[in-house]
Amino acid sequence: MSYIPNTSQDRQTMLEAIGVDSINDLFAMVPDALRLDRSLDLPAAMGEMELSAHMVGLAAQNTPAGRAACFLGGGSYDHFIPAVVDAVASRSEFYSSYTPYQAEAAQGNLQAMFEYQTLITQLTGMDVSNSSLYDGGSAAAEAVMMALGATRRSGRVVTAASVHPEYRQVLDTYLANLDTELVVVGTPDGAVSPEELEAALTDQTACVLIQHPNFFGCLEDVDAIAEITHRAGALMIVSVDPISLGLLKRPGDYGADVVVAEGQSLGTAMSFGGPYLGIMACREKFVRRMPGRLVGQTVDRRGRRCWVLTLQTREQHIRREKATSNICTNQGLIALRAAVYLALMGPEGMRKVAEPCLQKARYAAEQLTAAGSLCRAFNKPTFKEFVVRVEGDVDRLLQSALSEGIFAGVPLRQWYPELADCMLVAVTEKRTKAEIDRLVNVLK
Amino acid sequence: MRNTQATKLLFEQSKPGCRGVRLPECDVPERPIDELLPSGAIAEAPPPLPELSEPDVVRHFVNLSTLNMSVDTHFYPLGSCTMKYNPKRNERLSSLPGMVDLHPYQPQQTVQGTLELLWRSQEMLAEIAGLPAVSLQPAAGAHGEMTALLVAAAYFRDRGEKRSVVLIPDGAHGTNPASATMAGMKTVPVRSTNDGYVDLDDLAAKLNDRTAVLMITNPNTLGIFEEKIAEITQIVHAAGGLVYLDGANMNAIMGVTRPGDFGADLMHYNPHKTFGSPHGGGGPGAGPIAVAEHLAPFLPTPIVVKDGDCYRLDYDRPNSIGRVRSFFGTVGVLVRMYCYILTHGGDGLRHVSENAVLCANYLLARVRHFLPVPHGKRCMHEFVASAAKLKADKDISAMDIAKRLLDHGFHAPTVYFPLIVREALMIEPTETESKATLDAFAEALFRVTEESAELLHDAPHTTAVSRPEEVAAARNPILRWTP
Structure with a gap:
């Protein structure tokens, strides 16, 4: 059988050394009445060749984004992934190791995570980053839980309709059994109205969660939101698109208290939704309330610089029910991918990825709306995504684009009934002018 | 082979003007950025990330990888974590x-x-x-x-x-x-x-x-x-x-x-x-x-x-x-x-569990003669040994044993868990290890328990670093590089 190095002779020798007659005797602890008296009803075992053929067959029933022109976004994006990222992440000393509990046996992972934390603070302008959470949605929920603890206010959490609807659903789930009211400020104009936000805040509001650029691709008035939020004594949590930070002001520079992000854009494939990367960074004063692992610099007994997991008294394996979170396994390898991506890009590379996103999205929006059958749903500045309103049926239009090999956009009806005639279009640096022109031809 | 010169952080290798990527020219008509975005939203400068070339980045991370123990390179009997072989297919x-x-x-x-x-x-x-x-x-x-x-x-x-x-x-x-x-x-x-x-x-x-x-x-x-x-x-x-x-x-x-x-x-x-x-x-x-x-x-x-x-x-x-x-x-x-x-398949999964339990019991049978296993002479896929007696008799702790095992080329077991066993060493071999590996591990573990407390207190001796100051790290946390 695969992956088991011991032969039947080995097994016999081992049974003798143990002092039992058969492997079955080793299971004496399992009462007979509870034993499964048949084989598990699973497909028959496959060798590598059969399995490969089977998987290639399944893959053939998918249409990968590479065989279409992908204008889909909404939190997952078709950005370019340099070969270096794959090469490093396929080093099995990285991928077949575990959480660095024994620092001496894991300096590679620990240093890489320390570098990841530093890179994220450089990208966001925040003081501290943890070494990853699951994804953008759960990171937003964890940030809210953290704010509830840090402010000692549990009455209310305020967010906005322009925050990713799935992130808000996650937050709803996380808050289901807590006595905290989740208030969602409407965004009929495509972004948060500072006046309406102010009206939603109370002296028991722990935090405000916004997204910038938001789910519709629009920029939020982050300076006004920061001022209003802080005046109410609440924390400002911002969910960002890390690619946008090649151009946009960093959250640390406009007063965010906690920054979360979906890190998939930083060198990880779309993979139908995961594994992704939950990024979380915050101000220094909240560090002891952070969820997840933190790597710190120290010295060893001979004074050599090295790295260890630190502030572990926040974590579940020490604090149990009083821990800041239950997270244990996180997204180490995906965080490594993000670190490699950011190291390779550097400041100039990040700007050179963000700029074409902006330019191409603007070009696509202009061309799409030039003919008159489509229009922009919101009159706000956008980064790499925008919402268009169509004449007629969105699904039929998307279907006709699909028959031309184009994933044209994400229909918004499922989350926003009032936007039933709208779709969200994303344009990354990978989309060419020719692809955009094809999209325009199909949709207009 | 490990490159002992490669110890710098990414940030310490940064050189202004160095580029790791070259992106294609924008193929749509471009407009000035400040016409497209409100000026207050734009950063004055791109984020202050390090500047490195592609070969710099590759050598850096590949060298880091050589500082890890991993399942592909070492026996990794970390209890409760089931560190089995990861199939390449x-x-x-x-x-x-x-x-x-x-x-x-x-x-x-x-x-x-x-x-x-x-x-x-x-x-x-x-x-x-x-x-x-x-x-x-x-x-x-x-x-x-x-x-x-x-x-x-x-x-x-x-x-x-x-x-x-x-x-x-x-x-x-x-x-x-x-x-x-x-x-x-x-x-x-x-x-x-x-x-x-x-x-x-x-x-x-x-x-x-x-x-x-x-x-x-x-x-x-x-x-x-x-x-x-x-x-x-x-x-x-x-x-x-x-x-x-x-x-x-x-x-x-x-x-x-x-x-x-x-x-x-x-x-x-x-x-x-x-x-x-x-x-x-x-x-x-x-x-x-x-x-x-x-x-x-x-x-x-x-x-x-x-x-x-x-x-x-x-x-x-x-x-x-x-x-x-x-x-x-x-x-x-x-x-x-x-x-x-x-x-x-169904029978194959049962075979996996049977062999995981066999490996654990075999290791248990070898270990319990020199290191007490308080909860019985049989186990399922893992067992918990205790160094409590060694601690009392020779001042050798579970952590000392864990660290010294690294010198012998084995990853340490999980230590100090579960909390209900004093000086716990939680050992899970998995089914993908051979009898020869289990024998070598048992021998190394035995040798470690016979070694002097002085030697063990300073272990490991062969790794790139040894016994990081964890208390200092937590008291004054340094969680990012600063210039």
Whole structure:
């Protein structure tokens, strides 16, 4: 059988050394009445060749984004992934190791995570980053839980309709059994109205969660939101698109208290939704309330610089029910991918990825709306995504684009009934002018 | 071979003007940025990341990788973590462009292959669990625990019952009580007997009409199968509670016994343990959960359903707890899990568990002559030795042994867990290790226990660093590089 190095002779020798007659005797602890008296009803075992053929067959029933022109976004994006990222992440000393509990046996992972934390603070302008959470949605929920603890206010959490609807659903789930009211400020104009936000805040509001650029691709008035939020004594949590930070002001520079992000854009494939990367960074004063692992610099007994997991008294394996979170396994390898991506890009590379996103999205929006059958749903500045309103049926239009090999956009009806005639279009640096022109031809 | 000169951080290698990538020229007509974005929103300068060339970046990270122990290079008997071999075919097959290059909001007719794989995964996990309904959404084991507790809470709310107490045996993983808190529930510990079993009298005394869930790990963290598990689940059910199985130790019992058959109502799997998906230096994992029929309506949204020959995501689940993460789940990990299960089939999975238990018992038989194993001479897939006597007699602690094993070329066992064993060394060999490796490890462990305390206190002696100052690191945290 695969992956088991011991032969039947080995097994016999081992049974003798143990002092039992058969492997079955080793299971004496399992009462007979509870034993499964048949084989598990699973497909028959496959060798590598059969399995490969089977998987290639399944893959053939998918249409990968590479065989279409992908204008889909909404939190997952078709950005370019340099070969270096794959090469490093396929080093099995990285991928077949575990959480660095024994620092001496894991300096590679620990240093890489320390570098990841530093890179994220450089990208966001925040003081501290943890070494990853699951994804953008759960990171937003964890940030809210953290704010509830840090402010000692549990009455209310305020967010906005322009925050990713799935992130808000996650937050709803996380808050289901807590006595905290989740208030969602409407965004009929495509972004948060500072006046309406102010009206939603109370002296028991722990935090405000916004997204910038938001789910519709629009920029939020982050300076006004920061001022209003802080005046109410609440924390400002911002969910960002890390690619946008090649151009946009960093959250640390406009007063965010906690920054979360979906890190998939930083060198990880779309993979139908995961594994992704939950990024979380915050101000220094909240560090002891952070969820997840933190790597710190120290010295060893001979004074050599090295790295260890630190502030572990926040974590579940020490604090149990009083821990800041239950997270244990996180997204180490995906965080490594993000670190490699950011190291390779550097400041100039990040700007050179963000700029074409902006330019191409603007070009696509202009061309799409030039003919008159489509229009922009919101009159706000956008980064790499925008919402268009169509004449007629969105699904039929998307279907006709699909028959031309184009994933044209994400229909918004499922989350926003009032936007039933709208779709969200994303344009990354990978989309060419020719692809955009094809999209325009199909949709207009 | 390790390059001892490569010790600098990325940031210390940065050189202004150095470039790691060259991107194509923008092929659409460009406009000045300040015409497209409000000036207040634009950063004055790009983020202050390091500037490096591609060869710099590659050499840096490859050299870092050589500072790790890993399953591909070393025996890694980390108890409770199931550090088994990660099949290379699964890496290749999960990386097919038709598998990874898929947007989560693609039209469902363009992802039928993946939806079929996920639907079949739900069915297979249900069969292995003996529980009919599965959600693949949770991102890791602890996330699965929390999700299942939210499902339990929704179930009781639906029935109009006010039950919010979670009973947790004292040997449980720390994630259990932490997950209960996250789910808004209260925890009450249940004692273990001296033999390492759940104390039935203590359990009975703590069950009442507030009890929502008993979270039980079986085999437990001592590597012992709870022989009275049927009685335990029965009295919890009689009190109106549900039983949750922490599936971290499924590697011991696949095809031998099923959680649903011994009375569990909910459970999670760790595909990165049981089904050979890589641990990735701490993730990504996945935490699918399986539940009994009466709990199925409360599972997260969406799940995959089969309509005729088509597969689709079902979002129309009015009683669902909602979502616990964005998009479908850690699909890349689930693909590896699927490949693993198909490679083995039903009998193959049983064979895996039998061999995991054989390896653990063989190692136990060799170790217990020189290092006490307080909870018996038999185990399931792992066992817990104690260095308490060595500590008292020779001032050699579990940590000293762990560190010295690194010098002998072995990763350390899990130490100081479970909390109910003093100076605990939790050893899980897995089925993918040979007898020769187990023999070599047992010999090294024996030699270590014979060595002098002085030598051990300063161990390891051969690694790049030794005994980092952890207290100093926590007292004055340095969590990022600064110029």
